[in-house]
Amino acid sequence: MRQSLRFFLSLTLLFTCLSSFAKIDDPTVDQAKEKVKISGTVIEKTTKQPLEYATVTITDTKSSKPIAGGITNAKGVFSIEVAKGIYNIKIEFISFKSIQFNQRNIEKNTDLGTIALAEDVAQLNEVVVRAEKSTVEIKLDKKVYNVGQDMIVKGGTVSDVLENVPSVTVDVEGNVSLRGNENVRIFIDGRPSNALNMADALRQIPADAIDKVEVITNPSARYDAEGGAGILNIILKKGKNLGFNGSFITSVGIPETYGLSANLNYKTEKLNFFTSTGYDYRTSEGSGKTNSTYFDSSDAISKYIDETRNTERLRKGISSKTGIEWTVAPNTFWTNSVSYRDNRGSNNDIVYFNSFDANRNFTSTRSRLSEGDDNGRDLEFASNFLKNFNNEGHKLTMDFSYATNTDNENSLITDEILNSTTAPKYDITKNNEEQNQLQLQLDYVLPLKEGSQFEAGYKGNFNNLDSKYNITSNSSENSYLSNTLEYKEQINAFYAQYGFKANKFSYLFGLRWEDTKIDVNLLDTNDFNTKKYNNLFPSAFINYEISDESSISLSYSKRLSRPRGRFLNPATNYSSNINLFRGNPDLNPSFTDKFDLGYLKKWEKLTLNTSIYFENTKSVFSFVRFPTGDIVEEMIDNTDDDIDNPTLTETPVILSTPINLGREQKIGFEFTLNYSPFKIWKINSSFNLSSAKTTGENTYKDIDGNDVTQSLDNEAFSWFSRLSSRLTLPAKVDWQLTGMYFSPRNTAQGKSLGNYVVNMAFSKDILKDKATIAFNVSDLFNSRKMMSETDLTSVTSYNEFQWRRRQFNLSFTYRLNMKKTDKDKNMPKNNGDGGGEGGGEFPG
Structure with missing residues (x-):
């Protein structure tokens, strides 16, 4: 501050x-x-x-x-x-x-x-003047969200943080989108994160460990080309001020949630020891339903199945980042850190299938109970070396990191028809994953004549992932759903860019070259697939400074999105045996040309940032649903009926999976407003609307083995908005209210329905401003539900899912030897550990 x-x-x-x-x-x-x-x-x-x-x-x-x-x-x-x-x-x-x-x-x-x-x-x-940094800082090339000023996220996770960031949305399953596009790259302290399950990983990092989030919608050549939507850089807290200082945060919540974290550092003129360590115990309750209508070959209704789902998830574990920064010389810094996360928990789902005949007469109820446990460990060593040759920005940065991740999930699924003599069925699923990743990076920045700058660098990313997924049904392995995946990735990249300023114009032109080799091997079926490609990724930025308070900018970059995580892994979500989800290991990368025209205007109490953008994507990823050709047979033998006349029912299995479509063209408009009408009142708002046109088709085999081609051409218009108000009430109590609305959106096979969420928080400084107590409510009206409708030839369905219900949280923060206004005065500004890749600045 x-x-x-x-x-x-x-x-x-x-x-x-x-x-x-x-x-x-x-x-x-x-x-x-x-x-x-x-x-x-x-x-x-x-x-x-x-x-x-x-x-x-x-x-x-x-x-x-x-x-x-x-x-x-x-x-x-x-x-x-x-x-x-x-x-x-x-x-x-x-x-x-x-x-x-x-x-x-x-x-x-x-x-x-x-x-x-x-x-x-x-x-x-x-100095006792209280001065707080704005929650949202708007810069020409990015938006910076300062987490420390947001009471809403106290005691929460990184997912809660991202829900409040401009241009960013998080769906109920934890998937992150930027401007409505899920192809976004997540960075942790300036380095790409390749967590095995990104949605789960973001739920495991406490919000109290986050310093700020940078939103980069159109990255320059110095950044990875991956991430068609852009980059989110999550910067963790580090030690900052001279001497021993820090903060302790404890929290408790309903449903049962506990948290304890410490952000501490001891800094001398030469050395800085820092740690951010926390323990988290968190339960989450959710629910869902899927109501489906099935049709026979003559398009007549054959039956109905209504699914209801209740979920309960428990996560507990420790997360820590500890390191030391050594000031080797007045202009040379070397930082080493170790990050460790150990998380484990349980996932229990109970699904009831209520079946009805064509006349909507009840026929049976089937239950499917999934009792699972999982544990995961992440360990990373990172080293950053920074040499400043002078005070003009001439510098060399070297980064090295090695990370290993393991994730093991096991579950027992019990499937039975209630009030029936039919024996229950048992499925045991095991999913074991191990990943090792090595990253090397070198960046050089050379200021030239006044207002100009040259940058160049190299980055190597080497990633190995082994995943074994096994399903055993009543002591026999289900070979159709089981698989062993071996994924190897090698990416070498070089970039150069030059920026200069001429009068009121600033220019930045760059070119990045990436060479990629990826092996996707399914060992159980001896299906080996190697993908090799190398591409050039140009970028260009032009900014015109109209005045000290306003400017206009135009930018272009070429991006790509490599399939990862759940998109790629063919492990099948088996909580429902008639509605399956599976990744597609044969996905190819998609390429996007991004154009952005922005305008920034600052008044005394108001800051406006607007943008018109256009994105042209080839081989875009899209989820499709279609019958697999398999059926689930059930012999319904109710005890209330004649047991000598059991009824055999057949239900087609519907699969949801990602594929490459032909093309998507999106045009959108976005604005962000920061307004402070009075000293005690701050308002932040953002609005985004877009229109996307996709073209493509999908071919699959029906139950009779015939090829069926689906047209997936679609035009979708959607918008979302966010409004956050922070007001200081009497007795210096801060009140924050945040609301978000997500509009309906058409899809190629149906539509997503609109939903909204409201969060609220109060906070009060106590103990002579050495401590803060905060109370927040997440999803005040319990309205955050993902709702959709699907329309296929053989089935239509309405789906509703809520990952977690309304939550209450109370937190207490105590600051040790530091004021609420302390900021990183003594931390080197160009330290690469958290500042993003390259570290060069836009000229001017």
């Missing part, structure tokens, strides 16, 4: 100086003189890092009136035009000792060189 305070006070001082300058009696005298430039670079004396927002004041030696002034940029550089003359020049930065150059005779362009400011400890201890 201190950075925001400094920025505010710096602006205040600058405006005061300029105001005084405007009141000089006869400014035309000075304006007639020849202009010269006074420049320099301001750094922090201890860490040698540039100081952004340092204030430079130039005063007349005779009248002592300010005649000019300025603020340093992100590199600590300032350049101010003045008329020739003799001046006093003062350099100031909040909580630092100021430096003044008196009686300087400025007759030509003058460079004051590097100016090192020392921390003023006495002044720092007197």
Whole structure:
């Protein structure tokens, strides 16, 4: 928070100086003189890092009136035009000792060189002004969501955090979308995350461990080309301030939830030890239903089946990131960290199938109970080396990481017809996965002449995944549903980009080349498939600065989406034996051309960011449902009926799976508003609407073995909106209310229905602002349900699913040796551990 305070006070001082300058009696005298430039670079004396927002004041030696002034940029550089003359020049930065150059005779362009400011400890201890960073920061190339200011997510998980991020949506199953597109790449501390199950992984990281989330909708060439929708960079908290400090957070909730986490660090001038460690115990209750109508070959109704589902999930485990940063030299930093997550739990589902004949007369009830347990471990070692050659942004960054992940799931499924003499059926499923990943990265940034910059780098990503899925039915293995998957991925990438500024225009042009080799092998069936491809990925960004408060930008990038996780793994979700889900190991990558036209405008109390975007995707992923050709036979033998005349029923098995379609073209409009009508009230809102046209078809075999071709051509219009209000009530109680609405959307085989969710929270600082107590309610009206309708030739259905019901959470935060306004003053700004790939800045 201190950075925001400094920025505010710096602006205040600058405006005061300029105001005084405007009141000089006869400014035309000075304006007639020849202009010269006074420049320099301001750094922090201890860490040698540039100081952004340092204030430079130039005063007349005779009248002592300010005649000019300025603020340093992100590199600590300032350049101010003045008329020739003799001046006093003062350099100031909040909580630092100021430096003044008196009686300087400025007759030509003058460079004051590097100016090192020392921390003023006495002044720092007197700063008590409460200044908080905006929850959402809008920048030209990305949006930054500061988690620490959001009460809604206290005691929650990363999934809860992402639900409140502009442009991002999370469905009830935890799948993340950016601008309505699920092909989004998730980064953790600037490095791609290849969790075995991303939705589950995001539920395992506590929200209290997150510092901020960066939303990059149109990444430049320095980033991975993967992620057709863009990139979400989740940055974890790290140690920041000198000495020993940190925070402790404990939480409790309903349904039964407990959490305890600590974010601690000890920092000296040379070393910084940091850890973010937490324990989480979380239960989640959900429900769902699927009402299906089946048709025979003459299109007449043959029967009805109504499914009702209740779920209860338990997760418990520990998550930790611990590391040390060594200041090898004033301009050289080496950071090493170890991340570890151990999570285990249980998943219990009970599904009831109520069957009816063609006249809607009840025939039987079947239950399917799935009792499962799972455990997973993730271990990662990461090393980052940063060498700053000077204070102008000339630097070299090297990254290395190695991660290993294991995930084991087992379940016992009991299937029986109630009130029947028919013996129950038992299925045992086992899913064991192990993944090892090595990443290497090298980035070099070279500033050239004023306002221009060159960047280049290499990245290698080597990933091996082994997955064995086995289903045993009444002691015999189901070979149709069982499989062993071996996935090997090798990606080598090189990139270069050049940015420069000309007058009010800024340009950034880049090119990335990626060479990919992927082996997808199904060992049980000896099905071996190798995919090799290499591609060029250009990017271009142009920005025009209309004024200090407004700008317009145009960008283009080429992206790809590689199939991963549940899209690729042929392991079958077997909780229902008539409605199956299975990944498709034969998926090919999809390629997207992205265009974005943006406008940014800032007023005193309002910030507006709008964007019109167009995306053209080839071989887009799409989920389809179709009969597999298999049937489930059931001999209904109710005890109330004549047991000598049992009834045999046959139900077709419907499979849902992803495929590559021909093309998708999407055009959309988006805006984000940050409005603060009063000091005590902040409003953040976002709105996104899009129209997508898809073309393609799918061919499958029906129950008789005939080829059936489905046309999947579709045009869909959808929109979603988010509104968040934060208000300080009497007694300094903060109240936050957030609402989201997701509109209906047509699909190729039906439609998704609209839904909404409302979250609410209260918080209060106590113990002289050393602690905060917060209470929040997630899904206040219990309305967050995924609802859809499917229309196939053989079956139509209505589906409704709620991953978790309304939740209540109470949390307590205690800050140790740190104020609520403390911010990362002493952390190197260009440290690659969490700043995203490359670390270069958009010129200008």
